[in-house]
Amino acid sequence: MFSVKREDFGKDFVFGAATAAYQIEGGQLDGRGPSIWDSFSRTPGNTHNFESGVQACDHYNLWPQDLDLIQDAGFDAYRFSLSWPRLIPEGTGTVNQKGLDYYDRLIDGMLERNIKPFATLYHWDLPSPLQDKGGWMNRDIASWFADYAALVQQKYGDRIETTATINEPWCVSFLSHFLGAHAPGYKDIRATARAMHHVLFAHGKAVEAIRAEGGDNLGIVLNFEWDMPATDSADDKKAAHIADGIFNRWFLDGVFKGQYPDDMLEAFGDNMPKGFDADMKTVSTPLDWLGVNYYTRRVVEYDANLPVFPVKPVEGGLETTEMGWEIFPKGLENILTRISDDYTKIPMYVTENGMAEVEGMDDPRRVKYYNDHLQAVLDAKSKGANMQGYFAWSLLDNYEWAEGYNKRFGLVHVDYETQKRTPKASYRAFQGLLHNT
Ligand code: IFM
Numbered sequence: 001m002f003s004v005k006r007e008d009f010g011k012d013f014v015f016g017a018a019t020a021a022y023q024i025e026g027g028q029l030d031g032r033g034p035s036i037w038d039s040f041s042r043t044p045g046n047t048h049n050f051e052s053g054v055q056a057c058d059h060y061n062l063w064p065q066d067l068d069l070i071q072d073a074g075f076d077a078y079r080f081s082l083s084w085p086r087l088i089p090e091g092t093g094t095v096n097q098k099g100l101d102y103y104d105r106l107i108d109g110m111l112e113r114n115i116k117p118f119a120t121l122y123h124w125d126l127p128s129p130l131q132d133k134g135g136w137m138n139r140d141i142a143s144w145f146a147d148y149a150a151l152v153q154q155k156y157g158d159r160i161e162t163t164a165t166i167n168e169p170w171c172v173s174f175l176s177h178f179l180g181a182h183a184p185g186y187k188d189i190r191a192t193a194r195a196m197h198h199v200l201f202a203h204g205k206a207v208e209a210i211r212a213e214g215g216d217n218l219g220i221v222l223n224f225e226w227d228m229p230a231t232d233s234a235d236d237k238k239a240a241h242i243a244d245g246i247f248n249r250w251f252l253d254g255v256f257k258g259q260y261p262d263d264m265l266e267a268f269g270d271n272m273p274k275g276f277d278a279d280m281k282t283v284s285t286p287l288d289w290l291g292v293n294y295y296t297r298r299v300v301e302y303d304a305n306l307p308v309f310p311v312k313p314v315e316g317g318l319e320t321t322e323m324g325w326e327i328f329p330k331g332l333e334n335i336l337t338r339i340s341d342d343y344t345k346i347p348m349y350v351t352e353n354g355m356a357e358v359e360g361m362d363d364p365r366r367v368k369y370y371n372d373h374l375q376a377v378l379d380a381k382s383k384g385a386n387m388q389g390y391f392a393w394s395l396l397d398n399y400e401w402a403e404g405y406n407k408r409f410g411l412v413h414v415d416y417e418t419q420k421r422t423p424k425a426s427y428r429a430f431q432g433l434l435h436n437t
Pocket of ligand 1: 020023168293352393400409
């Protein structure tokens with residue numbers, strides 16, 4: 001059970017659970033087009049055991065029982081993502097009616113259960129035909145994405161509580177175009193520089209398009225890590241500053257200050273798209289809220305042998321999750337107060353937080369992880385951060401991208417053979433928190 005109490009968070013504070021389309025839906029039928037994760041996961045060496053989201057949790061068919069689980073836990077909201085290739089199989093142009101019908105059923109199912117729909121437009125399943133044209137490296141993605149955003153607003157805007165444009169632009173750009181760990185698997189600095197700008201430009205264009213359709217309550221979901229130097233040396237502090245630049249400052253400065261950090265621009269040099277500065281007003285279009293995803297801290301040292309970004313992650317010595325990520329709740333408090341003090345006072349939601357744990361229904365470490373991070377939210381709130389909600393990642397064990405089904409983040413266990421769902425102790429802990437008001 002948790003030691004934090006619901007009333008500590010305030011009357012209107014939203015509690016929810018989060019998922020993403022490719023990680024749970026399966027249902028690669030009924031006209032859904034191919035995505036970059038289909039081909040990336042079908043390429044040997046990219047994912048654990050060559051696993052893909054082809055079946056995942058079959059949420060496409062089993063969504064009623066999953067919404068029942070959300071309702072029974074007492075959650076106020078469900079953060080889900082829409083699959084662009086399910087709605088527009090080619091990425092642009094013809095719309096797939098069966099895809100539209102699916103999200104109609106899902107959203108109506110939430111409303112029938114008194115669950116607020118928190119929609120995310122892009123959680124990494126880019127339609128493959130758009131990747132064929134360069135994907136996030138192509139500036140035209142801003143208008144492709146804005147058209148898709150407008151469609152979602154037209155069809156569902158009357159029923160959606162909030163819309164987030166992009167989930168974790170760092171992953172869309174740096175992780176997928178510099179580190180090559182996620183689809184489309186590039187390791188190329190020019191591709192990275194372009195993706196890092198176009199992902200935020202597309203976000204801004206989508207916000208403008210949704211507002212033009214009368215939509216409101218719009219945000220973006222950024223992921224943060226708390227970067228710390230391994231020692232007090234000037235070099236290690238510099239490494240932590242650079243790590244912070246790639247992971248945090250690029251996106252915060254872009255979205256809230258309308259300019260990218262000078263040191264990062266210097267690192268990308270002439271790989272940046274020409275004339276990008278003219279887009280910065282769109283990049284920094286005012287938002288209604290900010291989503292903060294937080295999992296861990298990173299301890300780094302300076303390594304002069306690493307060109308461009310001389311940052312080497314080292315072990316920090318804290319307890320780790322099954323992902324090997326250090327458990328550091330204070331980092332969440334630090335990030336929330338930093339954003340509040342240095343960037344913006346708009347409402348903030350923790351849109352993802354949680355841990356991978358070994359398989360099993362009894363997950364006391366996860367219960368403690370959630371409790372300690374919820375306490376960190378309260379600590380940030382007491383220091384002035386405008387906290388409006390918290391979403392656990394994730395409702396279900398699911399497809400953890402390059403890690404396949406090997407890492408389990410769920411409040412609810414999924415037996416992938418039978419698709420049987422079984423609530424874990426952490427699910428019961430949320431139930432205790434949310435029903436005990
Ligand atoms: O599973 C992912 C999710 O898709 C995005 N944020 C981090 C989670 C855990 O790695």
